[in-house]
Amino acid sequence: DQQVKQNSPSLSVQEGRISILNCDYTNSMFDYFLWYKKYPAEGPTFLISISSIKDKNEDGRFTVFLNKSAKHLSLHIVPSQPGDSAVYFCAASGLTGGGNKLTFGTGTQLKVEL
Amino acid sequence: DAGVIQSPRHEVTEMGQEVTLRCKPISGHNSLFWYRQTMMRGLELLIYFNNNVPIDDSGMPEDRFSAKMPNASFSTLKIQPSEPRDSAVYFCASSFRPTYEQYFGPGTRLTVT
Numbered sequence: 001d002q003q004v005k006q007n008s009p010s011l012s013v014q015e016g017r018i019s020i021l022n023c024d025y026t027n028s029m030f031d032y033f034l035w036y037k038k039y040p041a042e043g044p045t046f047l048i049s050i051s052s053i054k055d056k057n058e059d060g061r062f063t064v065f066l067n068k069s070a071k072h073l074s075l076h077i078v079p080s081q082p083g084d085s086a087v088y089f090c091a092a093s094g095l096t097g098g099g100n101k102l103t104f105g106t107g108t109q110l111k112v113e114l
Numbered sequence: 115d116a117g118v119i120q121s122p123r124h125e126v127t128e129m130g131q132e133v134t135l136r137c138k139p140i141s142g143h144n145s146l147f148w149y150r151q152t153m154m155r156g157l158e159l160l161i162y163f164n165n166n167v168p169i170d171d172s173g174m175p176e177d178r179f180s181a182k183m184p185n186a187s188f189s190t191l192k193i194q195p196s197e198p199r200d201s202a203v204y205f206c207a208s209s210f211r212p213t214y215e216q217y218f219g220p221g222t223r224l225t226v227t
Contacts, residue, residue, distance in 0.1 A: 032214050043118070043205050043218030044157070089157060093214050100145055100211050101170060106156035 003027045004092050006105035013112050019077040021108050023090030026071065030092040034102065035064060035075045038087045047088075048075070080112045116140070118219035120206050126225045132194040135222045138187055139208030147216060148181055148191050149205040157205070163189065164211055196226045 005024045013019045023033075031052040036044035050057040050064045050073070057064050063076045077084055090105040119138040127133055139146050147162040161171040163183045171181070178197070183189040193200055203223050207216040 034214060036218075041220070043207070043220050046215045046217065049215065100209055100214050100216075101159065101162060102147075102214065102216060103159070104149075104157040 002106075003030075004090055004103050004105040006088075006090055006108050008108050009106070010109040010111070013080045013110065015082055015112055015114050016079045019075075019080045019084065019110055019112065021075040021077075021088050021090075021110065023073050023075075023105055024071060025073075025092050027092070027094065027103075028071070030094040030103075032093045033064070033066060033073050034091045034093075035062075036089040036091060036104075037084075038089060038107070044089055077110075080110075082112050082114060085110055085112045118206055118208050118217055120204075120219035120222050122222060123220060124223050124225075126227065127196055128227055129197055130195045131226075132192065133196045133200075133224060133226075135191040135204050135206075135224070137189045137191070137206030137219060139189070139206070140217055141187070143208035143210050143217075144186070145209045145211045145216075146183060146189050147207040147209075148189070149207065149218075151203045151205060151221070160191070193224075196224075198226045200224060201226050 003026050034049040035047040037047050038044040048059050048062045050066050066073045087107045087109050089107045091102040093102050121136045148160040150158050160173045161181045166183045181191045203221045205221045207218045209216040
């Protein structure tokens, strides 16, 4: 049972445009959400997070939006840069499962083209 | 401060052999996680420890897999005997509970022939 879903395995965007990566979850007990970025042959690195008490969190070019009623979150990258090309994982956590355990989606490969 | 350290980075072994993966978490972190990444299933949590105690091992696929954390600065994931379907990238991550952000090591790419 996939509790965190990233339905788009890949996304291609032109440099300078906005990239929007989507994530859906099914467990209503999740209360904290994170995005990770992963380059080939490296471990995932933390990018940005949001608590369920907020609906938006911004950090530079990266903004995460949370729609609790739809159980949906999205990551916006603007403007997109070639260095943003990577796999992006959505992750969620909550009181179920014991504190700080994360459940990851399957990832979206973002390619930013010149 | 050094990040999460994993060894070896690459491991090639024959079916039936024992494999041991090692992890050193970030100093001061009190939670440690072992993940497996495959094309089909993405990032799967295998097991995690809080303060060196295993909390949830429900993701460990079979009895062939075992993990230990003898102290706060070291953990191992062992596969005995290994099988070709165990081929994957294995990641170790650590965090400071109760925060959620986890910091990942570079991974160990395991190939079982």
